[in-house]
Amino acid sequence: MIALAAYALQGCNTTPKDAKANADSLNKTKDTTTNAAATGGIAVTADDAKFATDAANGGLAEVALGKLAQTKATNAHVKSFADMMVTDHTKVNDELAAIAKTKNITLPAAPDADHQKKLDDLSKLSGKDFDKAYVDAMVDGHKKTLDLMQMAAKDCKDADLKAFAAKTAPVVQTHLDAINKIHDSMK
Numbered sequence: 420m421i422a423l424a425a426y427a428l429q430g431c432n433t434t435p436k437d438a439k440a441n442a443d444s445l446n447k448t449k450d451t452t453t454n455a456a457a458t459g460g461i462a463v464t465a466d467d468a469k470f471a472t473d474a475a476n477g478g479l480a481e482v483a484l485g486k487l488a489q490t491k492a493t494n495a496h497v498k499s500f501a502d503m504m505v506t507d508h509t510k511v512n513d514e515l516a517a518i519a520k521t522k523n524i525t526l527p528a529a530p531d532a533d534h535q536k537k538l539d540d541l542s543k544l545s546g547k548d549f550d551k552a553y554v555d556a557m558v559d560g561h562k563k564t565l566d567l568m569q570m571a572a573k574d575c576k577d578a579d580l581k582a583f584a585a586k587t588a589p590v591v592q593t594h595l596d597a598i599n600k601i602h603d604s605m606k
Contacts, residue, residue, distance in 0.1 A: 463522050463524060463576065463577040463580065464576050464577070466574070466575075466576070467571075467575050467576055467577045467580050468522075468524050470567070470571045470575060470580060470584070471515060471518070471519050471522075471524045471526060471580060472524070472525075472526055472527060473567055474515055474564075474567060474568070474571070474584075474587075475512065475515055475516070475519070475526040475527055476527050476530060476531050476534065477534075477560065477563070477564050477567070478508045478511055478512040478515065479512065479527060479528075479529060479530045479534075480530040480531075480534035480537070480538070480560070481504045481508040481560065482504065482505055482508045482509055482512065483530055483534070483538055484501075484504070484534075484537070484538060484541065484553065484556065484557075484560075485501040485502070485503075485504030485505040485508065486501075486505055487501075487538060487541060487542060487553075488500075488501030488504070488549075488553050489501045489502060489505065491541075491542070491544070491545060491549045491553075492549060492550055492553065493546050493547065493549070493550055494547075494550045494601075494605070496601045496604065497550045497553060497554060497601060500557070500594075500597060500598060500601060501553075503594070503597070504557075504594070507590060507594070511587055511590065514583065515583060518579050518580060518583055521579070522577065522579070522580075537556055540552070541553055541556065550605070551605060554598060554601055554602050554605060555602070557594075557598040558595070558598050558599060558602055561591055561594050561595040561598060562595065564591050565588060565591045565592055565595055567584075568584045568585075568587050568588035568591055569584075569588050570584075571583075571584035572584040572585035572588055
């Protein structure tokens with residue numbers, strides 16, 4: 420009967436979810452205030468879990484976009500920046516995944532639909548058009564990520580996530596400074 424009810428509920432939801440939306444939904448289900456006995460609970464507040472999924476989503480996108488830029492960029496500085504993105508964000512993603520595992524937070528396995536669209540759009544470009552669009556995307560993305568990290572370093576309730584955000588914010592600032600310098604040199 421429970422399986423039938425679950426199947427029926429799943430059938431009503433015909434809208435496909437991207438990986439981030441799915442992770443957010445799973446974390447909401449695991450929220451200890453509503454369903455801890457059935458799900459094992461989540462060891463952080465809903466806002467902290469959302470920070471973790473947002474950070475993971477951005478990190479996954481940085482790695483995917485960086486890998487694309489490693490193959491498509493023509494500007495040596497852009498290629499070098501892409502290498503740094505893949506290396507640094509893979510490391511940060513692994514750190515966040517380790518924290519999430521201890522807190523029973525589900526993280527997305529792939530970038531969300533918005534980031535996937537950006538990846539698809541960039542993959543259609545080449546040469547200087549690609550370089551410019553990638554650099555613009557990196558400037559915008561790192562501004563948003565820096566805001567996210569600074570806010571989490573101040574507002575997260577969970578000490579591990581707060582420390583992660585505080586440790587990661589300066590790295591994101593370094594990336595933003597580097598990509599702004601590249602952006603300015605391309606004018």
